[in-house]
Amino acid sequence: MATDMADTDSQAGSTRRRALGEFLRSVRARVTPASVGLPAGMRRRTPGLRREEVAQLCGISxxxxxxxxxxxxxxxxxxxxARLATVLQLVRAERQYLFELAECADPEHGREPEAELPADLADCVHSIVAPAYILDRCWNVLARNEPLLQLFEGWPDRDxxxxxxxxxxxxxxxxxxxxDWEQxxxxxxxxxxxxxxxxxxxxxxxxxxxxxxQASPVFTHWWTxxxxxxxxxxxxxxxHSSGGIAGYRQITFRLATRPDCKLVMLLD
Structure with a gap:
């Protein structure tokens, strides 16, 4: 059983590395020498940058x-x-794909979080009939709908x-x-x-x-x-204050246009 699992992991890793290599070749072919400051007059058998040019620009062999x-x-x-993503002029979705294939955290991901949520995402939350809200990476509530406000008896509007x-x-x-607050x-x-x-x-x-x-011994206990x-x-x-208990199924989605945020819905 252990051998089978190891073989499966090895095969998955090999597939991922092949996909990574194919992706690098594809995006390299579309980058023009002039766009990275290289002479454009040299005759080339293939479009885009040469491997040695990418390596030189990235400072690797x-x-x-x-x-x-x-x-x-x-x-x-x-x-x-990160240097490869810059040299190969990857857009945000491509950069994210590169780091996912590389199984590596992007050092620039989320470094400058956006202060406000796009209006269309806020509208999306308000269109949901179940209690719903959007959290950023610090779990700040960026948007909430009326059912959520009613469920939480006035929070988050009172903060x-x-x-x-x-x-x-x-x-x-x-x-x-x-x-079961403690749990x-x-x-x-x-x-x-x-x-x-x-x-x-x-x-x-x-x-x-x-x-x-500093504020919560309970948080400190579990954080450590x-x-x-x-x-x-x-x-x-x-x-609720009336004494009744309401149960919901929680579902969480990561937002494609704001990967630092997530949409949470509570379905009854």
Missing amino acids: VTWYTWLEQGRDIAASPAVW ARPNLLRYIFQDPAARDLVV RARRVVAEFRADAGAHADEPDVRALVDELR RQTVVEREGGLRQFR
């Missing part, structure tokens, strides 16, 4: 770059992949800067509203650690974590446990 295009099993640093983590760990109303709080910390891992060194993420560690889990769906229960 020709042999090493050739191995990348051949799909060999070699490792590259995030900085090298000047609504943030789901601040609500859970600093607002006393959360302990009354969220059924949910533990999982929320592990989900946020997984969510913010690629941005752990960013000032906004560091500031939020520092604030929560280093537990990491994916944000998953499942049953979410809320207890």
